[in-house]
Amino acid sequence: MGDIGERKPKVVIVGAGMAGLAAAHRLQSCSGDILDLVVVEAGDRIGGRIFTSEFSGSRIEMGATWIHGIDGSPVYDMAKKAGALIPDDHGGFPFPFERMDGLRSEPLTVAEGGRVVDASMISRISALFSHLKDLIASGEAGDDSPSVGAFLRRGFQSYLASREIGADWTEAAAFAMYEYGERTYTAVDDLESLDLAAEKEYKEFPGEHITLPGGYSRIPNFLSSRLPAGAIRFGRNVSLIEWRPAGSAGIDPVRIHFEDGGMEYADHAIVTVSLGVLKAGLNVTVDGAPGLAFSPPLPEKKREAIRRLGFGLVNKLFMELKGGGENDRSPFPSLRMAFDPARHVASIPRWIRRTESIFPIHSGSRVLLAWFVGGEAAEIEKMDDDEIIRGIHATLDGFSPPPRAAAAADAAFGKIARIRRSGWGRDPRFLGSYSYVAVGSSGDDQDELAKPLPEGGISPAPLQILFAGEATHRTRYATTHGAFLSGVREADRLIQHYGLRSCGF
Ligand SMILES: Cc1cc2nc3c(=O)[nH]c(=O)nc-3n(C[C@H](O)[C@H](O)[C@H](O)COP(=O)(O)OP(=O)(O)OC[C@H]3O[C@@H](n4cnc5c(N)ncnc54)[C@H](O)[C@@H]3O)c2cc1C
Known part of the structure; x- marks a missing residue:
């Protein structure tokens, strides 16, 4: 002692x-x-890496965003004590914050070129992906694949082999879209670098996943307020x-x-x-x-x-839609993007081709969010705002529905006025995300x-x-x-x- x-x-x-x-x-x-x-x-x-900020009249999180499972989580406990579960007053309304309406529901999956992807195909691929992830988490994935990426790819190949009709490119693109989502959770540039055996050791707290009305930064503020001046x-x-x-x-x-x-x-x-x-x-x-x-x-x-x-790199890109007043609701959907490996729309930049989605931070919000991982997350740290906005416009054009729905598309696939992004990779105090x-x-x-x-x-x-x-x-x-x-x-x-x-x- x-x-x-x-x-x-x-x-x-x-x-x-x-x-x-x-x-x-x-x-x-x-x-x-x-x-x-x-x-x-x-x-x-x-x-x-907890850093709450504001953008275009909304509360945003530049870093940590979710409490991953609230049952038994000490962070949830702290959030309650810190008053982070209570929204701030915003002219008689709660201050809008990321995912104040909970997890995204019913995203619209669109294939490069603008075709809305068949919902039954998406639910098949989604069920396949969840099944493969359950096998990983329960340790039933076997020892044949060293990495999460290799295991998922084998699972997808077996699925294709079991089907009598050949896959069209959108099916592979939809599977890749789920892989891109997985890259965001794990911060790996390539899922082939993510150890399979370790994944089954990873634990989450049970219960709901939530974001914080009062902002994540309330928790460190609360902890520091208990320290002597x-x-x-x-x-x-x-x-x-x-x-x-x-x-x-x-x-x-x-x-x-x-x-x-x-x-x-x-x-x-x-x-x-x-x-x-x-x-x-x-x-x-x-x-x-x-x-x-x-x-x-x-x-x-x-x-x-x-x-x-x-140690991986993940960055968040917030985008403000042009037009409308601060309180107007935007019709922009939760857009999930199935990219064509043959680069169907040549103007879509390479640096967004492994991003899963662009979506309003809550339903009706004029602030959109896209997550970038690995090489692309590093790339968006280096570009200037105009270059990023041009690339986002080309992407939205490439995913907008065909001309017959042009009127609706104009409203929904709007243009970007300004952006705000995190830069965890170049910041010498972090040099990455998680x-x-x-x-x-x-x-x-x-x-x-x-x-x-x-x-x-x-x-x-x-x-x-x-x-x-x-x-x-x-x-x-x-x-x-x-x-x-x-x-x-x-x-x-x-x-x-x-x-x-x-x-x-
Ligand atoms: C974009 C992003 C999204 C995320 N999303 C989530 C999420 O939804 N849910 C979740 O649970 N987690 C999420 N995380 C992860 C979470 O933010 C981190 O795991 C956690 O905040 C790390 O805390 P820490 O104290 O270990 O490290 P840090 O927060 O990095 O704290 C280390 C501190 O040390 C300081 N420091 C560094 N070098 C020096 C030095 N040489 N001398 C003195 N001080 C130094 C830094 O400035 C920093 O303040 C996310 C992270 C990022 C970047």
Whole structure:
């Protein structure tokens, strides 16, 4: 057990995202003022990959959007406490927010060129895709395919072989459309890179999936409001953490070096930066490069885990439809796009050809949303607004129904006035969106990443560096609740180390 001597042990939490704030809140409520607690954040806001904003009269989420299952979710619990389930007043109406009408229902699936796809074919493909996903989740997918992508493709080929009539391109395009949706959930550029075995370990909380009327950012705001004034320090970009492996001489505490040349001592550092920042840190060779480095370098097993695990890129593109007043309802449908691999409409840009849909953020909204993943998500970070708007217009033209429905099409497939997009890939504080278990990696790598340092042997200064953050949670990675639980896990490690009473939130 750790000794609380005359000097308060100092804990520095690196990062004020969900994991860092959960750890800080837990330590604060359980240890009172026994520990000296500081959160250092590179940016100028809390929340990290949780970032609520506004666009065209609506509340939007640039990052985390859903609570994935509310039954038993600690994030749902926090959302209730934070008042995030209550909408803000907006001139006597609730402030509009993403999916305030729940999950999208009855999307319109259109094939490239403008033909509405036969509903019975879509329900067949949808049932096939759900069945294949159930097999993956239950572990019945077998060992023949290493990746989710390979398994899904085999399933689709068997389906085609079992049918007496040949498939037309729209059937393959519809299957691909579901695959593109799956890329968004998992953040992988190519489902062939997503490990099949790890998918069955992944757990969701049961119950409804919801978005938050008051905005996701209410949750980090609530957690930080429980910390003493000044506990969070902004603009503190950690570039290097010095620590002492077991067996080395001296009992100096950890030294945390900042990009601006400053330095701070700590007995314990809880590192919550993204896997992208850790990956970049493995390659840091020059001052000022993004990424967090360690001296001595992290043990080889941990470095290997960081290298092997996947960190994907997902970006959201919000588009405001031209015309109409703020309160007018738009007839734009939830449009799902079945792209023709032969590039039927040449003007549709390549960077949207693996996006599943363009849809209003809630029924009747004049704000549309499309999700981009992997290479295309990186591409939309680099383009200027006009180029993106031109590409969206070409896409909408390519999916608008034939001339006989031109009047209706004009109203429904409107033009875009302006856009707003996230840029998680180029932001040096994130360098991506969320983690996944890549082929060649496994849940063991997530456990390895979560191990504190120094490991093994008796150390004069135990638990110098602890690791939290979504990527360190073996079964609930890539989510806000995974991040939250990882922060609590590392706070509890210190609480136990100092023999403090365990406590709740
Ligand atoms: C587009 C998008 C959509 C998503 N959708 C959902 C969803 O619907 N539901 C869901 O549950 N999850 C979703 N997620 C995932 C979820 O947002 C994350 O898993 C979670 O917020 C991660 O929290 P974290 O504390 O682990 O990391 P972060 O939020 O990344 O926090 C780490 C903090 O560390 C700071 N930092 C980085 N480097 C340094 C440094 N060198 N020095 C000091 N500070 C540093 C960062 O600025 C950041 O504030 C989404 C994410 C994205 C990007």
